[in-house]
Amino acid sequence: MTTYTVYKEQLPGLFEKWSESYALYVPAKLREGFYDLVPWKRDLEIAWDFDVAYNSPKRFLFPPREALITFNRKTCEAEPVFEAPPQILFGVHPYDVKAINQLDQLLETGSPDQNYVRRRAATVVMGYEPLTVSPTAFWASVGAASAAHGYDLYWTKIGPAAFTVEVGSARGEELLSMCGPLVPSTAGDKEGARRAKARVLFKARHNGLRYNWEETPRLLSKSWDSPLWRRYSQMCLACGSCNLVCPTCYCFDIREEADDQLEEGVRYREWDGCMLESFAKVAGNHNFRPKAQDRYRHRYFRKGKYIYDKIGELGCVGCGRCVRACTAGIANPLKVFNELWEETAHEH
Amino acid sequence: MNTKPFSPYVPRPVTLVEKTKLSDFVTRFTFEQDNGRPLAHKPGQFVNVSMYGIGEAPFSISSPPRRTQNTFEIAVRKIGAVTSALHELKPGAKVGIRGPYGSSFPVMKFVGKDILIVAGGLGYIPLRSLLFYQLRHRDEFNRMVLMVGTREPKERIFVDEIADLAKSGDVEVLETVDMPDETWKGNVGVITTLLPKAELDPANTYVAMVGPPIMYRFVIAECRKKGIASDQIFVSLERKMKCGLGKCGHCQINELNACIDGPVFCYTDIEAYQEAI
Ligand SMILES: Cc1cc2nc3c(=O)[nH]c(=O)nc-3n(C[C@H](O)[C@H](O)[C@H](O)COP(=O)(O)OP(=O)(O)OC[C@H]3O[C@@H](n4cnc5c(N)ncnc54)[C@H](O)[C@@H]3O)c2cc1C
Ligand code: SF4
Ligand code: SF4
Numbered sequence: 195m196t197t198y199t200v201y202k203e204q205l206p207g208l209f210e211k212w213s214e215s216y217a218l219y220v221p222a223k224l225r226e227g228f229y230d231l232v233p234w235k236r237d238l239e240i241a242w243d244f245d246v247a248y249n250s251p252k253r254f255l256f257p258p259r260e261a262l263i264t265f266n267r268k269t270c271e272a273e274p275v276f277e278a279p280p281q282i283l284f285g286v287h288p289y290d291v292k293a294i295n296q297l298d299q300l301l302e303t304g305s306p307d308q309n310y311v312r313r314r315a316a317t318v319v320m321g322y323e324p325l326t327v328s329p330t331a332f333w334a335s336v337g338a339a340s341a342a343h344g345y346d347l348y349w350t351k352i353g354p355a356a357f358t359v360e361v362g363s364a365r366g367e368e369l370l371s372m373c374g375p376l377v378p379s380t381a382g383d384k385e386g387a388r389r390a391k392a393r394v395l396f397k398a399r400h401n402g403l404r405y406n407w408e409e410t411p412r413l414l415s416k417s418w419d420s421p422l423w424r425r426y427s428q429m430c431l432a433c434g435s436c437n438l439v440c441p442t443c444y445c446f447d448i449r450e451e452a453d454d455q456l457e458e459g460v461r462y463r464e465w466d467g468c469m470l471e472s473f474a475k476v477a478g479n480h481n482f483r484p485k486a487q488d489r490y491r492h493r494y495f496r497k498g499k500y501i502y503d504k505i506g507e508l509g510c511v512g513c514g515r516c517v518r519a520c521t522a523g524i525a526n527p528l529k530v531f532n533e534l535w536e537e538t539a540h541e542h
Numbered sequence: 543m544n545t546k547p548f549s550p551y552v553p554r555p556v557t558l559v560e561k562t563k564l565s566d567f568v569t570r571f572t573f574e575q576d577n578g579r580p581l582a583h584k585p586g587q588f589v590n591v592s593m594y595g596i597g598e599a600p601f602s603i604s605s606p607p608r609r610t611q612n613t614f615e616i617a618v619r620k621i622g623a624v625t626s627a628l629h630e631l632k633p634g635a636k637v638g639i640r641g642p643y644g645s646s647f648p649v650m651k652f653v654g655k656d657i658l659i660v661a662g663g664l665g666y667i668p669l670r671s672l673l674f675y676q677l678r679h680r681d682e683f684n685r686m687v688l689m690v691g692t693r694e695p696k697e698r699i700f701v702d703e704i705a706d707l708a709k710s711g712d713v714e715v716l717e718t719v720d721m722p723d724e725t726w727k728g729n730v731g732v733i734t735t736l737l738p739k740a741e742l743d744p745a746n747t748y749v750a751m752v753g754p755p756i757m758y759r760f761v762i763a764e765c766r767k768k769g770i771a772s773d774q775i776f777v778s779l780e781r782k783m784k785c786g787l788g789k790c791g792h793c794q795i796n797e798l799n800a801c802i803d804g805p806v807f808c809y810t811d812i813e814a815y816q817e818a819i
């Protein structure tokens with residue numbers, strides 16, 4: 195893979211150029227301990243050492259609310275709605291790149307989700323090696339410390355003013371070369387990148403699964419009747435925050451809006467969550483997951499088994515966002531999986 | 543040429559041609575596809591019907607596949623927003639549909655065999671598609687037995703049609719109601735009480751059943767008791783559905799999606815799933 199070395203002083207020029215034809219998002223500090231990808235503007239301070247972006251990148255590819263069709267109530271004609279603004283996500287950590295790859299796989303197979311496909315195609319992903327690790331993160335232990343693909347460029351900070359940039363696509367290389375000729379990284383710079391990765395991996399070791407993550411589906415298939423589900427779910431507020439912040443949760447509701455006075459209306463989708471009480475409830479009030487425990491267990495089975503059985507990776511990339519978002523203190527795949535592992539320890 | 547970009551969420555227009563009341567809350571709707579083409583569905587599949595401005599909801603296709611006509615039927619119970627709006631429609635009105643979606647009953651497996659069709663409540667609606675498809679090719683199948691269970695006599699649907707079937711001699715019909723009234727002269731009891739009444743040849747009998755969620759466990763247990771193998775039992779499982787495309791997550795039964803992996807499942811394939819039956 196081609197790797198170039200880029201210096202900090204080149205960035206303003208590149209950002210300026212890119213933002214002429216793309217909406218450019220970069221990591222910034224919101225307040226102490228809170229970071230997010232925000233629209234770039236001149237003189238904005240980039241938070242190079244951000245541990246996790248408060249919101250996951252899924253909102254750029256799969257917005258909280260997205261129009262699907264417009265319709266005419268009189269004629270019953272409907273038209274598709276597609277929006278796909280060109281955008282650059284600069285500073286996506288590898289676990290979030292993995293999450294995007296997962297959305298790609300799940301939404302683009304079967305009946306491809308055309309709205310997603312178009313947004314994804316218009317989105318440039320610039321991966322970025324983390325320098326710090328969020329206290330609730332455990333990505334290093336679930337196979338999400340690096341992404342083999344899914345980015346156009348991958349940036350690693352190798353010093354106060356220098357980066358190596360791995361090229362993942364021709365589109366990425368072209369964007370990088372917009373401000374003049376590129377300098378291939380020296381062996382020393384590449385070594386610097388390797389060391390940066392090793393450093394963050396060392397920090398990431400503070401928190402992790404106590405077993406090989408690939409065991410998770412097998413672990414869960416033994417744990418359907420575990421008392422753990424009830425113990426934790428008793429405290430669940432059914433707020434759905436864990437679903438909202440999760441970079442790999444993509445369940446949605448379909449709704450519509452039509453003014454009584456108007457003939458035209460719009461049908462849209464909106465993020466939904468399996469932790470909400472009514473998620474599996476049908477007309478006549480029958481609920482296919484009536485108890486908090488049913489819904490809580492479903493979420494962990496989806497993360498730890500159902501997704502794995504489809505694509506061979508965990509549906510949890512270990513970002514730790516749900517852990518932080520849960521006011522009840524019970525959304526925590528790491529704790530749940532580790533405890534189930536302990537519970538079944540006599541069987542290993 | 544200026545073709546519209548494809549989106550699976552865009553319904554196509556169909557026109558209501560006939561509306562027949564089946565009971566206090568259930569109505570049959572006959573639609574005609576505006577594109578002039580047959581719906582080309584298989585028995586057991588469903589369509590998502592759009593009442594623009596209100597919403598979209600899935601309904602089983604109740605008519606058998608028609609290769610030469612562009613009409614199809616659904617039968618709908620009035621229970622919420624979309625179903626109530628449907629009941630307000632007058633012939634000539636248009637709605638949108640997407641589909642047909644989902645899996646279907648494997649009719650070819652039933653050729654030369656006995657078929658037992660178990661319809662609880664509104665379950666007769668989708669099973670009707672299978673039943674009339676088989677009747678169109680009646681000589682290809684051996685015995686056909688239909689069991690219909692309803693809560694109360696006044697909730698029975700397709701009453702004349704089922705009476706005609708019984709008279710025709712093509713189908714053996716057994717019916718029961720849970721709670722009889724003074725007009726009811728037939729069997730009383732839940733649908734499982736009908737199973738012992740039919741002499742079935744377990745090795746040669748396939749079962750197709752649709753009913754309320756509570757029904758499956760008991761009917762399946764009765765069938766198994768009679769010696770019918772799991773892989774000869776087919777069920778249709780309805781769940782909350784939104785997209786019909788395997789994406790929105792509402793219809794999940796463990797890791798299965800009822801909208802694309804189902805709604806029709808062979809019992810063998812779902813026996814191990816805790817959320818199925
Ligand atoms: C595969 C399948 C086949 C069906 N076949 C029939 C049929 O032949 N006849 C019939 O009367 N009913 C059928 N139903 C149930 C029917 O879809 C619901 O009664 C209907 O969705 C209720 O919509 P509503 O807007 O009137 O109710 P509301 O309570 O206002 O529902 C709002 C929305 O929730 C969802 N929803 C609510 N209940 C259900 C449900 N039971 N299943 C799926 N989604 C639901 C729908 O998207 C619906 O539009 C079927 C359901 C499925 C899944
Ligand atoms: S389940 Fe929690 S930790 Fe795992 S990817 Fe989702 S938000 Fe992150
Ligand atoms: S964030 Fe916590 S309280 Fe809210 S739904 Fe998730 S597990 Fe329940």
Ligand code: FES
Binds near residue numbers: 786788789791
């Ligand atoms: S209805 Fe959306 S996934 Fe099945």
